[in-house]
Amino acid sequence: MTTLRTPCGAPRPVDVGKTMTVYGWVNRWRDQGGLIFLDLRDHSGILQIVLNPQTSPAAHAAAHGVRNEWVLRVDGELRMRDAEHVNTNLETGEVELHAGVCEVLAVAKTPPFAVNEDAEVEEQLRLRYRYLDLRRPRLQRNLRARARFIAVIRTAMVEQGFIEVETPMMIRATPEGARDYLVPSRVFPGSFYALPQSPQLYKQLSMVAGVDRYFQIARCMRDEDQRADRQPEFTQLDLEMSFVDEDDVFAAVEHAISSAWNACEFRGSPVTTPFPRIPWPEAMERYGVDKPDTRFGMHLCDLTDVARTSGFRVFADAVASGGVVKAIRVEGGDDLTWSEIEGRLLDIARAVKAKGLAYLWKRADGWQSGIAKFFTADELEAIGAATGAQVGDCVLMVADRSGIAAAALGALRNHLGRERKLYGSERVDMLWITNFPMFERSEETGEITPAHHPFTMVNPDDLDKLESDPLSVRSRAYDLVVNGHEVASGSIRITDPDVQRRVFAAIGIDREQARRKFGFLLEAFEYGAPPHGGCAPGIDRLVMEGLGEENIRDVIAFPKNQQAQEVMTDAPAPVDESQLRELGLALLPRAREPQ
RNA sequence: GGCCCCGUGGUGUAGCCUGGCCUAACACGCCACCCUGUCAAGGUGGAGAUCGUCGGUUCGAAUCCGAUCGGGGUCGCCA
Numbered sequence: 001m002t003t004l005r006t007p008c009g010a011p012r013p014v015d016v017g018k019t020m021t022v023y024g025w026v027n028r029w030r031d032q033g034g035l036i037f038l039d040l041r042d043h044s045g046i047l048q049i050v051l052n053p054q055t056s057p058a059a060h061a062a063a064h065g066v067r068n069e070w071v072l073r074v075d076g077e078l079r080m081r082d083a084e085h086v087n088t089n090l091e092t093g094e095v096e097l098h099a100g101v102c103e104v105l106a107v108a109k110t111p112p113f114a115v116n117e118d119a120e121v122e123e124q125l126r127l128r129y130r131y132l133d134l135r136r137p138r139l140q141r142n143l144r145a146r147a148r149f150i151a152v153i154r155t156a157m158v159e160q161g162f163i164e165v166e167t168p169m170m171i172r173a174t175p176e177g178a179r180d181y182l183v184p185s186r187v188f189p190g191s192f193y194a195l196p197q198s199p200q201l202y203k204q205l206s207m208v209a210g211v212d213r214y215f216q217i218a219r220c221m222r223d224e225d226q227r228a229d230r231q232p233e234f235t236q237l238d239l240e241m242s243f244v245d246e247d248d249v250f251a252a253v254e255h256a257i258s259s260a261w262n263a264c265e266f267r268g269s270p271v272t273t274p275f276p277r278i279p280w281p282e283a284m285e286r287y288g289v290d291k292p293d294t295r296f297g298m299h300l301c302d303l304t305d306v307a308r309t310s311g312f313r314v315f316a317d318a319v320a321s322g323g324v325v326k327a328i329r330v331e332g333g334d335d336l337t338w339s340e341i342e343g344r345l346l347d348i349a350r351a352v353k354a355k356g357l358a359y360l361w362k363r364a365d366g367w368q369s370g371i372a373k374f375f376t377a378d379e380l381e382a383i384g385a386a387t388g389a390q391v392g393d394c395v396l397m398v399a400d401r402s403g404i405a406a407a408a409l410g411a412l413r414n415h416l417g418r419e420r421k422l423y424g425s426e427r428v429d430m431l432w433i434t435n436f437p438m439f440e441r442s443e444e445t446g447e448i449t450p451a452h453h454p455f456t457m458v459n460p461d462d463l464d465k466l467e468s469d470p471l472s473v474r475s476r477a478y479d480l481v482v483n484g485h486e487v488a489s490g491s492i493r494i495t496d497p498d499v500q501r502r503v504f505a506a507i508g509i510d511r512e513q514a515r516r517k518f519g520f521l522l523e524a525f526e527y528g529a530p531p532h533g534g535c536a537p538g539i540d541r542l543v544m545e546g547l548g549e550e551n552i553r554d555v556i557a558f559p560k561n562q563q564a565q566e567v568m569t570d571a572p573a574p575v576d577e578s579q580l581r582e583l584g585l586a587l588l589p590r591a592r593e594p595q
Numbered sequence: 596g597g598c599c600c601c602g603u604g605g606u607g608u609a610g611c612c613u614g615g616c617c618u619a620a621c622a623c624g625c626c627a628c629c630c631u632g633u634c635a636a637g638g639u640g641g642a643g644a645u646c647g648u649c650g651g652u653u654c655g656a657a658u659c660c661g662a663u664c665g666g667g668g669u670c671g672c673c674a
Contacts, residue, residue: 034631048634068624087634110625113606117635119623121606124666177674197674224673351598351670443671453674507674551667562667 009045011095016080022047022097023105025135026070027116029063036063040072040097041116043140048087048096049074059102069108069115075101123553127567130558142555145264146543150217152260153237153539160252162215162239167202169195169219175517176454178222181232189584195221198536201521203240204455204493207532208524213252215239217539223564229485229541229552232564240534246478249490250274250432253480253535257430257542266546268428275480279435288326288410290433293484295423298413300406301327303397306382312374314356318399325399328409329387330416333394334361341396348415349398354408358397362389414484425548430482438462438475439506447508452477454503455521456491457533463499470506480537482545490535497525 006020024042036051053060059074066072076099087093111132113121118138126133133139154164173180173194180194196202198220206214218238226232237256241248254273262270276294283292286299307315307325315325330336336345341359349357360383361368367380375383387395396412398405417423438458439448448470450456458466459474466473480488494500500522504514514522543555553559560566580586 028634028636030633030636032630032633032636035633036631037633037636039634050632052631054631082632085632085634089634093634110605114624117623119607122602122666125606174674178672200674222673225671227673228668230673347599353670450674455674 007044008040008042008047009091011047011078011092011097013080013094015078016095018078019075019100020078020097021073021075022049023073024071025108025115026066026068026072028068029066031064036060036066038063038066038072038074040074043144045091047092048090049076049099049102050096051099051102055098056100056102059099062102062104063099066102066104067108067110069111070104071106071108073101073103073105074099124561124567127553127559127561130568134557139554142543142547142549143557145266145547146539146555149260149264149266149543149546150539152263153256154217156256156259157215157237157239157252160213160255162213162241162252163211164216165203165206165211165214166216167196167199167206167218171196171202174201176450178224181221181223184583184585186583197222198236199238200453200455201518203238203534204521204532205524207240207242208527208529210242210530211240212242212530213239214241214534218536226560226562226564228550229544231540231552231556232560234552234556235539236536237539238534238536240532242530242532244492244531244533246434246476246492246533249492249533249535250277250478253488253490253537257480257537261542261546264546266428267426267548269546271428271430275430275432277432277434280433280437281435283433284406288406288408288413289484290436291479291481291484291486292410292431292433293414293417294429294431295427295483296417298328298330298417298422300409300413301329301387303327303383303386306379306386307399310375310379312358312371314358315397315399323400324402324405325397326405326409327383327387327395327397328413328416329389330394330396330420331390332392332420333396334363334392336361336394345396345412345415348411349408352407352411353404354398354400356398357408357412358399360389360395360397362391362393362395364391428483428545430480433479433481435459436475436477436479437471438473438477438503439470441471449507450503451475452489452491454507454509455493455500456503457494458499458503466502466506476533478535480535482542485541485545487541487545488535488537490533492531492533495525495529495531497522500525 004021006022008022008024011020022040024040027039027041027046030037034053038049038051039046040049051060051063074097076097078095079098081094081096112125112129113132115132115135118136134143170183170193173182173192174197178197180197183193183195185191185193199216199218203214216238218236219233220236221233223232224230239252241252251274254275258271258273278292280290283290286292288300303325304319308319310316318325341357346357358371359369360372362384372380383395389395396409398408400408437451438456440451441447442449452475457476459476462473475491477489477491479486494503501511501514509517540552540555544552547555549555558566558568565571
């Protein structure tokens with residue numbers, strides 16, 4: 001069958017006169033009573049088939065009654081179209097296949113939505129009939145782009161001396177991090193495997209094993225709530241390297257990603273290396289977030305000094321209680337209305353716990369807004385100078401704890417940048433964020449937790465502060481950011497068992513707990529561990545960014561919905577009582593109730 | 596768990612704010628017939644939605660109110 005097959009998108013004028021066989025789906029049909037025209041589609045493109053009742057009555061008869069999405073085999077002779085009948089919208093538009101034989105291989109019901117175009121359809125329906133959605137042009141493109149992206153990455157990794165190592169999918173549950181998906185053991189009732197949140201520990205152990213350069217296109221599973229860029233299972237280019245520092249990891253990742261990005265002609269390509277690096281403190285200072293979108297300016301400014309002594313109580317009090325006042329200047333923000341600011345923009349600020357949002361318009365006749373009267377002329381002057389505001393601009397200000405003020409303005413900045421179209425859709429900014437802090441304090445519990453993970457190497461200059469002032473300790477962790485989205489994170493790892501124990505101690509894991517949870521790793525490090533580090537770029541997010549897709553589900557063949565259900569097969573689903581019994585499991589009464 | 600948005604023939608929308616003219620409109624699709632150069636084919640005719648569900652207000656509800664279900668976005672969460 002395949003040896004004689006010609007892809008629908010292949011025929012060209014040079015093939016005219018050839019006899020060929022094409023297979024595909026009916027994209028459109030035009031039955032003129034006499035002549036019938038069929039547009040036949042496969043993965044490669046679309047070819048017009050002509051059925052003539054005079055010259056091929058049997059084929060014509062077979063094609064009569066054919067409908068969209070029917071599957072056909074057509075034998076025929078390729079002919080040139082007359083000049084006036086050329087269709088410039090088709091790659092094959094200069095030729096057409098005159099059918100000698102037309103065989104219906106499969107009929108199709110009228111699909112629940114149009115397969116031959118990319119019209120918007122409710123996502124629930126698309127997911128339920130995913131095989132039809134995938135047949136449509138956009139997801140076909142995405143599927144193929146993703147495959148190519150991965151193929152080029154794999155080649156680039158191998159060329160750089162990495163070897164692909166497969167790590168287990170059923171592993172020991174780790175207490176830290178995201179919620180695990182669990183797999184019950186039949187042999188050991190009451191014991192469970194976990195699906196990997198990442199192959200982190202195995203790839204580090206592979207370094208101890210002398211692999212030197214490990215990589216894997218690895219599936220990772222995390223049982224957390226979904227987002228537009230998060231799926232319960234996702235794919236990472238997981239990599240780890242021995243005897244390296246940050247520069248080596250960056251170079252390897254940059255080569256792999258830029259090669260694949262450019263080969264796929266993703267937006268903004270060709271991207272060039274090296275990617276810029278921004279230290280974490282600078283990102284927070286200038287952008288308010290640890291994943292800055294650098295495609296536009298609107299940097300955060302600090303007004304704390306002006307606010308401290310101002311007559312505006314909200315500001316002065318905030319500073320007096322240890323807070324800060326930060327601002328962004330919205331160029332041409334004169335068109336922002338009071339109700340927009342108090343509505344949508346305030347909602348954005350409040351979403352990250354900011355208490356309020358202050359604003360001043362700079363107009364030709366001076367500063368305007370309800371709060372302008374609380375400031376002296378000098379103070380307004382100072383605000384203008386600090387923000388660089390010009391006539392026609394608007395200044396948005398948040399007074400709060402440092403982290404909240406930065407987060408609120410960072411969120412507003414992202415929102416305004418997108419809404420006011422401050423960058424072109426083809427622009428791509430890839431950059432590294434470096435110098436992350438080693439720890440952060442949990443908002444809820446007040447406990448100190450690792451900012452990245454507990455195997456991240458401490459910046460050697462800060463080693464002596466590990467016990468005395470852990471929150472000031474910097475790590476050797478880094479993130480890769482594309483257009484304001486985190487697409488990778490990694491670090492140089494701890495390989496000194498003593499440092500590892502001190503880090504565990506800082507986050508409240510004592511020797512005994514460490515031995516119990518990560519004893520195998522600590523033990524491994526006692527047998528000659530090479531210094532190593534790595535990174536794990538998210539394939540789904542990179543492809544998403546490259547294609548300009550706004551949802552991760554559109555770059556995954558069979559994704560899950562926000563409730564982590566796969567609606568086509570209806571997973572998850574209850575299992576037989578006998579299966580549970582075999583695993584030594586019983587459901588709590590609450591779980592038995594109909595959902 | 597919080598907040599926001601959406602739910603009207605097969606698909607996508609309009610109508611909803613300001614209840615009655617809605618016996619629910621439009622486009623695409625679907626069905627039948629006509630048509631020998633169409634390609635977003637064209638022409639003629641036709642079928643198809645009690646407006647997510649339940650309850651309330653009203654003489655009267657797609658429209659107002661409440662609850663609930665489903666979907667999406669987001670905060671929390673994601674070492």
